Amino acid sequence: MTKKQVTFFLPYPVVQGVYTDVEEATQIIKNQIKNHKEGTQAIVVDSEFVDLFLEHTEQVTHVNFPEDAKWAMAGKFAHGKLKGGKTDYYFVLGTGHLHTGATSSHVTMSIRVLKHLGASQIVQLSTFCSVHSSLPLGELVIPRDHVSLCGRNPLFGVNEDRWGVRFPDMGDAYSTKMVSDITTLSREIQIPLHSLLFGHVIGPVTGSFANANLAQSLSIQALSTGLAPECIVARHCSIPFASLGVVTSSLYPQEKKRETLAITECHNHLSHLLKLVDHYFSQ
Numbered sequence: 001m002t003k004k005q006v007t008f009f010l011p012y013p014v015v016q017g018v019y020t021d022v023e024e025a026t027q028i029i030k031n032q033i034k035n036h037k038e039g040t041q042a043i044v045v046d047s048e049f050v051d052l053f054l055e056h057t058e059q060v061t062h063v064n065f066p067e068d069a070k071w072a073m074a075g076k077f078a079h080g081k082l083k084g085g086k087t088d089y090y091f092v093l094g095t096g097h098l099h100t101g102a103t104s105s106h107v108t109m110s111i112r113v114l115k116h117l118g119a120s121q122i123v124q125l126s127t128f129c130s131v132h133s134s135l136p137l138g139e140l141v142i143p144r145d146h147v148s149l150c151g152r153n154p155l156f157g158v159n160e161d162r163w164g165v166r167f168p169d170m171g172d173a174y175s176t177k178m179v180s181d182i183t184t185l186s187r188e189i190q191i192p193l194h195s196l197l198f199g200h201v202i203g204p205v206t207g208s209f210a211n212a213n214l215a216q217s218l219s220i221q222a223l224s225t226g227l228a229p230e231c232i233v234a235r236h237c238s239i240p241f242a243s244l245g246v247v248t249s250s251l252y253p254q255e256k257k258r259e260t261l262a263i264t265e266c267h268n269h270l271s272h273l274l275k276l277v278d279h280y281f282s283q
Contacts, residue, residue, distance in 0.1 A: 018105050018112070019160055021071035025109070026116040032063050033079045035088070038118035041281045044075065044092040044110065044230060046126050048248070048263050049270060053125070056274050057091070058083050073109045074102060085278045090119060095126075097225050099203030104154040107226075108233040112163065115237040121178065122234055123277050125270070126245035128198060128222040131212040131253070135221050137261040138269055139247040141196040142182060143174055146228045147220055150202035154229040155236055164236035173235045178242035182280050189279060191272045193244075196221055200228035209253040222247065244273045 030036050045053045054060070060080035065073075074096025081088060092114070096107035114122060128141060135141075159166045179195075186193045199215050201207060203225035207215070215223060227243055234241035246269045250259045 018071075018109065019162060022109060022112045022116055024069075025065065025071065025073065025113050028065060029063050029077055029113070029117060033061060036079075036117070037088070039120045040079075040088055040090055040117070042090040042092065042114050042119040042122045043277060044095060044122060044124040046124075046226065046245075047075075047094040048127055049125055049266070050093045052263065052267055052270050053091075053093070053274075055267075056083050056271065057081065060091070071109065072106055073113070074107050075110045077110070077113070082274055082278045085282065087278060087281050089281075090114060090117060095124070095226050095230065097203060098150070098152060098229075099225060104152065104156065104229060107229050108154045111230050111233045111239070112237060115163065115239055119239060121175075121240045121281070122230075122242075123178075123280075124227060124230055124241070124243045125273060126224060126227045126243050127248040128196070128224050128245050129207075130222045130247045130250040131207075131215045132221050133250075133252050133255060135194060135196075135247055135250075137247055137250055137259055138266075139194050140192065140269060140272060141222070141245050141247060142179055142186075142193045143196045143198055143227070143243050143245070144179055145174060145197050146224075146231070147197070147199045147218055148228060149199045149215070149223075152202060152229075154233050164238060168232075168236045170232070170235060173231050173241070175240040175242050178240055181283075182242060182244070182276065185280055185283075186276055189276065191276050193276075196245075198222045198224050198227075201225055207251060209251065209256060212251045212253040216253070223251070244276065246270070246273070
């Protein structure tokens with residue numbers, strides 16, 4: 001009997017082969033950003049916040065990638081300053097989510113590109129769904145850690161040793177120093193932040209009341225369909241990473257209640273977060 005080779009379908013792609021794509025994208029950015037400097041800080045912006053975020057920027061140069069590129073990233077790259085600020089940043093405008101059908105490589109490629117650009121630190125702006133009535137809509141949060149509730153990992157597959165080790169230590173995934181320094185600064189400039197443990201879910205729904213009950217049993221305070229993959233890849237690449245966010249929806253199982261905050265109502269919330277980010281990076 002002739003033996004047949006069986007190829008199993010992978011629910012998300014391996015990392016292998018992405019390295020050259022990242023190198024190509026990095027070179028395109030360097031060619032278009034004439035004042036590129038190693039050590040530039042980066043701000044990654046959730047897709048829902050992009051339009052509001054751009055209202056708070058100036059001297060922005062947008063990167064144009066070729067339409068016939070064989071690779072794709074979830075976010076668009078730009079370089080500029082926050083309004084009234086003096087610090088130069090790389091901006092990643094938009095994030096990917098697995099529930100849209102995007103692959104793990106597509107979602108996290110921008111983080112790997114930031115590694116090749118020499119980014120010294122990354123702050124990602126995110127949205128969250130609260131599962132506790134003590135965490136109301138509009139609350140500003142700073143994640144200290146996450147729990148994976150979806151079983152997906154962007155490092156699945158053959159490891160790329162040029163980026164990091166096979167099993168990176170996730171004990172400091174959200175940089176303890178960055179979280180501590182930002183939290184201290186938030187008190188000094190009187191922008192209250194809520195320390196957060198969130199659960200990463202795949203979406204496109206954030207969950208049922210039963211899911212929220214399960215999250216509460218694990219001491220999880222909020223849910224998110226993003227952020228965790230970028231954090232894991234940043235850790236793999238040894239880039240200090242932190243996040244700041246806004247609670248834009250809620251799911252309260254005890255009260256059987258759901259609420260949503262329109263993104264257009266988040267202008268002041270985002271202003272506070274960006275003031276905090278610019279103060280932190282300007283220190």
